[in-house]
Amino acid sequence: MRVETYRVEDSVGMQLAHDLTMIDPKRGYKGARFKKGHVVTREDIPVLLSMGREHLQVLILEEYEVHEDDAALAMADRVAGEGVRVEGPEEGRCSLRALWDGLLLFDAGSVERINQDPDWIFSTLEEGRMVREGQVVAAFRIRPLVVSREQVDRALSAASPIRVLPFRPLKVGLVTTGSEFKKGLVEDAFRSKLERKLGQFGGSLVGQWFASDQMEEIAQSVMDAVTAGSQLVICTGGMSVDVDDRTPGAIRSVCHRISFQGVPSLPGSMLMLGWRGQVPVVGAPACVVHDERTTLDRLLPFLFAGLDVPEGQVRSWGVGGLCCRCDVCLFPNCSFARG
Numbered sequence: 001m002r003v004e005t006y007r008v009e010d011s012v013g014m015q016l017a018h019d020l021t022m023i024d025p026k027r028g029y030k031g032a033r034f035k036k037g038h039v040v041t042r043e044d045i046p047v048l049l050s051m052g053r054e055h056l057q058v059l060i061l062e063e064y065e066v067h068e069d070d071a072a073l074a075m076a077d078r079v080a081g082e083g084v085r086v087e088g089p090e091e092g093r094c095s096l097r098a099l100w101d102g103l104l105l106f107d108a109g110s111v112e113r114i115n116q117d118p119d120w121i122f123s124t125l126e127e128g129r130m131v132r133e134g135q136v137v138a139a140f141r142i143r144p145l146v147v148s149r150e151q152v153d154r155a156l157s158a159a160s161p162i163r164v165l166p167f168r169p170l171k172v173g174l175v176t177t178g179s180e181f182k183k184g185l186v187e188d189a190f191r192s193k194l195e196r197k198l199g200q201f202g203g204s205l206v207g208q209w210f211a212s213d214q215m216e217e218i219a220q221s222v223m224d225a226v227t228a229g230s231q232l233v234i235c236t237g238g239m240s241v242d243v244d245d246r247t248p249g250a251i252r253s254v255c256h257r258i259s260f261q262g263v264p265s266l267p268g269s270m271l272m273l274g275w276r277g278q279v280p281v282v283g284a285p286a287c288v289v290h291d292e293r294t295t296l297d298r299l300l301p302f303l304f305a306g307l308d309v310p311e312g313q314v315r316s317w318g319v320g321g322l323c324c325r326c327d328v329c330l331f332p333n334c335s336f337a338r339g
Contacts, residue, residue, distance in 0.1 A: 014058035068092030068142035081161030093141035103305035113158035169202035173225030218250035265321030268295030
């Protein structure tokens with residue numbers, strides 16, 4: 001890269017080497033009228049002359065060099081996937097915003113590989129979390145004014161799409177297990193909390209079924225919820241290892257396959273997911289009743305986005321999967337739950 005001086009009239013098509021400030025006393029304006037790296041057009045010439053600029057310092061790039069904005073645009077083309085829009089570039093920076101409420105998905109390893117080059121700055125929100133329409137989910141920039149074409153090609157080869165999958169407005173059935181609830185000895189406190197959580201995804205509660213601690217009765221309640229049109233069934237209670245905890249067996253008896261039983265995350269390590277055809281059936285441990293944020297909150301975004309969570313993926317939930325139950329909790333989705 002070289003910096004050379006040209007007459008304004010001869011600088012069309014060239015890139016400015018630095019910002020050019022305009023002062024307009026009538027409007028009380030002072031600021032950069034043309035930014036560093038701006039490509040001069042014929043329409044710019046009268047403005048530049050009115051600013052007292054007769055000569056300009058411009059950038060002359062070598063054949064192997066790429067301007068920061070061009071590099072950022074190339075990256076944007078590669079990483080902007082479903083559900084995101086690109087803003088920029090401005091001074092080598094682009095941002096990706098969510099087009100709708102949904103689940104943020106990308107390959108974290110891809111971002112790490114891009115950042116191995118210190119001239120690239122690539123930052124994202126946590127993968128697998130809920131995001132809102134209009135929220136910035138990722139941003140990246142080039143640190144220097146120009147980079148080599150080899151650096152750009154290497155970064156692009158490591159890049160992969162960043163997506164925001166929209167949530168589906170699922171109809172949810174709630175199966176509350178435990179003889180104490182069915183007999184009316186204890187009032188269920190989870191329904192209102194669940195309805196609030198479902199509202200974040202556009203979901204709704206179809207109905208609630210009460211079952212005793214008998215496995216056959218729990219299984220029948222799950223089937224009744226499916227028959228009633230539930231697109232997702234959540235069973236609460238009876239997920240531990242006590243003699244009366246028979247919900248896991250009931251879920252296994254009605255599901256065609258099981259994605260996982262037990263997760264390396266707290267609270268809610270006894271979480272379970274099975275599938276009755278296309279209908280996910282969740283076994284939620286008792287902690288969902290009294291804890292505001294549990295492993296259920298980590299699972300729901302995937303289900304409302306229409307995704308399974310296989311056993312292999314669940315095994316990675318241990319890192320960052322401890323909810324500290326405070327206002328600065330870093331457990332995924334906590335910031336969303338706080339609104």
